[in-house]
Amino acid sequence: MPRDTLTKEQIVETAIELLDEEGLDGLNMRSLGKRLGSAATAVYWHVQSKDNLILLVGDRVWEEIGLPDPDAVGWRAAATELATGLHAMFSRHPWLVQAFGSHLFYGVSKARYDECSLAVYEAGGFTGAAADRAAGVVFTFVLGSVLGVAAQASLTRRLSRDGGDASAAFQETLDKAADIARQFPRLRSRVETPRPGDYATAPADTFEFGLQALLDGLERRLPG
Template sequence: MLTREQIVRAAVAVLDAEGVNGLNMRRLGAHLGSAASAMYHHVQSKDKLVVLAADHVFGEIALPDPAGADWREAAASLARGAYAMVVRHFWLIPAMSTHLIYGPNKARFDERCLTVYESAGFTESAADQAAATVLMFVIGAAQGEAAQAAWLARLRRSGADAEQELREITAEIVEIAQDFPRLRVRLGSVAASPPEDPFEFGLHTLLTGLESHAARG
């Protein structure tokens, strides 16, 4: 007999492969070897299932002990965990633009973020702003990789040749960049030597700024 947990886990697998547009009760039923109507005994709608799946993947983020680590390291650990989770589940970004994501796992993540900042001396208001700012940075930083994964999922659904599409798009990007000297130089330098990890650079800069802001406050 199916359980809600089984359905949610299966929904995550379908979302990981097909994205939000590829999820429907019929496909989910086929994935589970069950009739689509059986899904509705546990989940009211596709929208509710997307919310449940999103909350489920928030549970993948390891939550550091705020009492056992420097606050910046704890905050960085939470940010890195969230970033890795969003990259694994590219569909979460478009889901967050159309659904209000909530649930016990998301609540635990939010609570731990606030605990870390408050334990560092941030006021309640400043902790709220810090946690929201870091999460916005994480989502923005993951956007590129998530967009590429979503693009590949769309190509899979259409049956297109992903490698050929990528070669053609890359050639167009290189051709366009030739008219822009800074972009042209950077394309060459990236090919020769990959730059510093932009996520780590941005995270370090952001936490340094938050630390400075809290000290002034």
Template sequence: MPRESLTREQIVRAAVEVLDAEGVGGLNMRRLGTQLGVAATAVYYHVKNKNELVTLAADLVWGEVELPDSAEIGWRTATSELARSVHAMIGRHFWLLAAMSTHLIYGPNKARYDDHCLAIYEDAGFTEPDADQASATVLMFVIGAAQGEAAEAAWRADLRRAGADEDQHLRDTIARIGEIAHQFPRLRARTMPSMETTPALPDEVTFDFGLRAILDGLAARLAT
């Protein structure tokens, strides 16, 4: 593909595909060129460096978040649906959390999400400072809830790049977790992962519990 026919949008979408498969550590201009079927120099014609590319890719996936209408369903339901949409998006793109820890993520899609969050809380009656805090609090909860699954996906991506045996590493890790937990009474009393099972996806019940607790607190604050 000649560099003149290559577009910035094609590059960013290809970068997301590489990131989804290999994580931030697996993305470089040569690997991206291979994904696109072009020389790495053709990529540089459109994007300055990897950092800019990661920022652009991160903003692109924020565009996947669905924005519910709080006027139709109420602020609590809208906030809940928005939180679930962000959680699902992070689940599809595990590398985003790593990118957010090392890059300043900004762009029209992230701004679109931020503005809609503020609109939900302000329309519900929160003051502007409280709307800012509510938006940040819910997002921090969602990021925390997604951390475990994202970390496992990143770990698996690293093992694949190294050509390691994922299943064996997983069994060894679970066994080590069990050994450590056995030293502590409350952890020992709970069911530990077995050597024959893989870690479960994030517990939907736990996510619901945490989100409801936050929304209950926000509702109480709004009432006062």
């Protein structure tokens, strides 16, 4: 695809597809250009650099998060919806979690999300710096909650690139971790007798429990 017919929109959408499949390490202008049927130089002409492209795709995926109206549904429901949407977006694009360690993200879509987040906590009664802290601590909780998803995706890709059986290698890793866990009584009981509600059997339930516990704590800090 020649430079004058290639668009930034096409580049960003294709880059997201590549990142979802190959992860952050798999993104380079040559492979992206190949997917687009274009030369790498044409891609550079539109996005300037790989770092700038990562900022563009990072901002684009923020558009996937629905922005609730706290006046319509209440601040707790809005906060839950916003955090759950963020968690789902990170889970769909685990490369973004990895990129947070090396990039400072900004853009219109992320700013729109941040604006909504502050509006949600202000609707709940938080003001000034307290609203910033409430929004920030929930964001940090969500980001930490998807680290396991991002690590599993990265490990699976790496094992696949090495030419081995990713599923078998991953299971071998879990088995080794379980052998170590059996040396400790509390961990051994969970390895040998998994129970409904354990993180290993229901990570989504653990996320929901943690989010509501966090919002409970924030709510108790409201004046009155």
